[in-house]
Amino acid sequence: MGTSMAPRYANLFMGALEGKMLNSSPHQPLIWLRYIDDIFLIWTHGSSKLDQFLAHANNFHPTIKFTSEISPLKIPFLDVMITLQDGRLETALCSKPTDTFNYLHWGSCHPRHTKRSIPYSLAFRLVRICSTGGALNTRFAQLSSRLQKRGFPHKQIELAINKARSTPRPQALQRRKKVLPGHREFPSWSHTTLRYPTPATSSKPTFPSSIYAIDAKRSSTNGRVFNITLNLSCHSHNIIYLITCTKCNKQYIGKTKNSLRTRFTSHRFDINNDRGTSVAKHFNLDDHTSQHVNIIAIDQLPGSDSISLLNKETHWIHTLNTTEPHGMNIKEQESLPICIHFK
Numbered sequence: 014m015g016t017s018m019a020p021r022y023a024n025l026f027m028g029a030l031e032g033k034m035l036n037s038s039p040h041q042p043l044i045w046l047r048y049i050d051d052i053f054l055i056w057t058h059g060s061s062k063l064d065q066f067l068a069h070a071n072n073f074h075p076t077i078k079f080t081s082e083i084s085p086l087k088i089p090f091l092d093v094m095i096t097l098q099d100g101r102l103e104t105a106l107c108s109k110p111t112d113t114f115n116y117l118h119w120g121s122c123h124p125r126h127t128k129r130s131i132p133y134s135l136a137f138r139l140v141r142i143c144s145t146g147g148a149l150n151t152r153f154a155q156l157s158s159r160l161q162k163r164g165f166p167h168k169q170i171e172l173a174i175n176k177a178r179s180t181p182r183p184q185a186l187q188r189r190k191k192v193l194p195g196h197r198e199f200p201s202w203s204h205t206t207l208r209y210p211t212p213a214t215s216s217k218p219t220f221p222s223s224i225y226a227i228d229a230k231r232s233s234t235n236g237r238v239f240n241i242t243l244n245l246s247c248h249s250h251n252i253i254y255l256i257t258c259t260k261c262n263k264q265y266i267g268k269t270k271n272s273l274r275t276r277f278t279s280h281r282f283d284i285n286n287d288r289g290t291s292v293a294k295h296f297n298l299d300d301h302t303s304q305h306v307n308i309i310a311i312d313q314l315p316g317s318d319s320i321s322l323l324n325k326e327t328h329w330i331h332t333l334n335t336t337e338p339h340g341m342n343i344k345e346q347e348s349l350p351i352c353i354h355f356k
């Protein structure tokens with residue numbers, strides 16, 4: 014497939030193409046399953062309409078042409094052999110005639126856990142692919158003999174096969190959630206609670222009315238609540254901050270490489286001098302005063318990279334839905350050039 018991006022491009026292209034092609038066809042297949050550029054379909058409209066359908070598919074794009082293999086009984090698709098048996102589809106493992114089953118040798122200098130996981134992974138794959146007990150047992154026997162030829166202890170193989178066999182197939186076929194390394198899942202908002210801080214002192218109100226780093230943030234437009242796990246204060250740098258108008262609940266997301274305190278001083282100057290920024294305009298509206306400003310730091314970046322900060326800001330603007338007319342952020346964000354690196 015060439016470069017690492019190639020399958021993604023192919024998927025995007027084929028996804029768009031197949032949608033248009035199928036929608037414009039007078040007859041559609043009963044099932045259409047695609048893996049990148051390999052397609053399995055079931056046709057129920059007879060052979061003459063199938064010819065028309067294949068002609069339609071092949072004339073749809075100037076360079077994308079389909080080759081097809083048609084059978085009323087059985088057909089291979091990826092590593093699965095699909096058989097039509099008494100009106101039901103049965104699946105079994107399909108391996109290429111050139112496959113040498115040259116698995117890692119047990120005597121190889123790999124960590125033991127790597128070698129031990131091989132029999133189970135292979136056996137589990139068979140449980141997923143083979144839909145009938147007969148096909149599964151045949152493949153288990155073949156697997157066992159192939160692994161023994163690669164030096165795997167018989168007991169190790171038997172344990173792995175028994176463990177795989179004990180998993181019910183519907184369970185084995187369930188899609189497993191992929192978690193990328195280093196990827197942290199965001200906590201579900203329905204399980205988080207909102208805690209607004211109370212001012213530490215009850216002295217006469219000073220501007221700003223509140224400037225805190227707190228442990229939750231909430232969108233005033235969609236009500237979603239998010240936990241903040243970062244320890245942020247008005248001295249934190251490279252931050253995303255949230256301004257909430259306590260009069261009408263409109264919100265604004267901003268970013269700064271400076272501290273929240275410094276950025277707030279600048280916002281205050283804009284408001285006091287009605288400088289025409291979206292925040293200044295809002296807090297100069299009728300019935301609004303600077304006392305209605307509530308500002309909190311909600312996110313932080315490890316460095317001061319402008320693009321990352323802009324991306325983070327955009328993320329929060331969308332997440333908390335703070336664009337006009339719901340919030341104070343103007344639709345066109347101040348434009349930074351977008352860097353694209355072609356290789």
Ligand SMILES: [Zn+2]
Nearest residue numbers: 258260261263
């Ligand atoms: Zn307001």
